[in-house]
Amino acid sequence: MNETESVDTTGEAALPPSADVVVVGAGIAGLCAAVVAAERGAKVVILDAHEPGGRASTVTRDGFRLNVGAHGLYRGGNLTRFLAARDLEPAGGIVSSSSIDVLLDGTVHHLAMNPLGLLRNPVLRPKSRVRMAALFARMPRMKTAxxxxxxxxxxxxxxxxxxxxxxxxxxxxxxxxxAPDQFDAGAAAGQLQMAFKGVRYVDGGWIRIVESLRHRAVAAGATVISHAEVTRVESTGNRNEVSLGEQCISASAVVIAAGGPDVAARLTGATVAGHENLTQPVAASVLDLGLQRPHEGLLLGMDQSVYLSPHAPLADLAPAGHGLVTVMRYLAPGESAGDPVSAKAQLRDVAQRCGIADDDIVLERALHRMVVTHGAPTAAGGGLLGRPTIQALGLSGVFVAGDWVGPSGLIADASAASGELAGTAAAALCASMVR
Ligand SMILES: Cc1cc2nc3c(=O)[nH]c(=O)nc-3n(C[C@H](O)[C@H](O)[C@H](O)COP(=O)(O)OP(=O)(O)OC[C@H]3O[C@@H](n4cnc5c(N)ncnc54)[C@H](O)[C@@H]3O)c2cc1C
Structure with a gap:
């Protein structure tokens, strides 16, 4: 091979006239769907309006690798399981659960997460400490369903x-x-239970997960086309037409993994059954701070819905000797993030309370209001089992996937699980047509 030749591992190509399965959206959900369908022998084309990654993208600024806000990979979750089954688990640092700082009444309290520390818990009254110890002890064996x-x-x-x-x-x-008044306790407690298995911050950022899924899909024969915005998906009996403006590709099955239920409805003109069982989109206001030197300690707000966590050097996300922390405010479903200047000032104030001085900060990036999930399962809607299914559009051969779909997992774990289900169903449909 001479210097100008290279092997294309991206799988990028021009739009073919047809495919077995077209996947719309190359975030975690779409990539998992594409991997599974391609592994099962379907000819798969993945289309994304931008570069693959969606909310699992990572950008590099001055040597700092910034995810779309704080991203932790749940070691007991569906995405880890999906990656591990293909030997694609990313490297990274496991978040220590030995202690946390709690912000209450404007003061930071240190809390050791061991039996003695919890019994001396400075943010709970003595009677509550005993009840908390009992609740934590029950948690691993709790039948959360x-x-x-x-x-x-x-x-x-x-x-x-x-x-x-x-x-x-x-x-x-x-x-x-x-959203304590709406959020389903079965889903919440199940996730808490799973979180006890630990969380990994990924070296190089979540784009590493995206890249490995993309390579896996391409190795299994899939084609990825970036900057290809789908404008319409039409179901016509046993063929589906996917339009990109003037261009068109036909497919036996289509997986729409393009964000929320609103996009799936807009592209097809169909109604998403079960969307009323979700909260409004869950969002967060985010501030990433690149620091001169590492900072330690996870901070959680007890009377304010805020968070601060050092992501580097625990994971390789910052230049040598530097630190990277993410500060966030969790917004209630439908809540506005307020005006950008005060939202950022509030997050800077949280950092200051943790001892991060202005002089320590070498890089700052604010994401004013980011959608974390397109809807959490509500109690009134029957929890995880009430979420829209992969067939929620009711169109033959058209499936949906995303962090609001299916009976398993939350956030990216829901995207991975529903992507896997949708990819499997799409490939099975293609196989049944051949027979
Ligand atoms: C601040 C923040 C923190 C988070 N933290 C965590 C965490 O710690 N742990 C965790 O598990 N999850 C976390 N998440 C959630 C996680 O990032 C998402 O659940 C997951 O990435 C969603 O993947 P997806 O594929 O379902 O959707 P997306 O990532 O939104 O992907 C949709 C894709 O579809 C494409 N698209 C849209 N419209 C079209 C169109 N018309 N044609 C073609 N392509 C289209 C988009 O370009 C995009 O690439 C966090 C999210 C945020 C915002």
Missing amino acids: ALTGRSVSDWLGDEPQDLQRFMEMFIRLSTYTH
């Missing part, structure tokens, strides 16, 4: 108020969802 149909507020309603707020703080941390 039995809580389905009850809201978080209802589940914790018999506990003292300080313990309710304490538990809600951990629920926000593991689910991003700040």
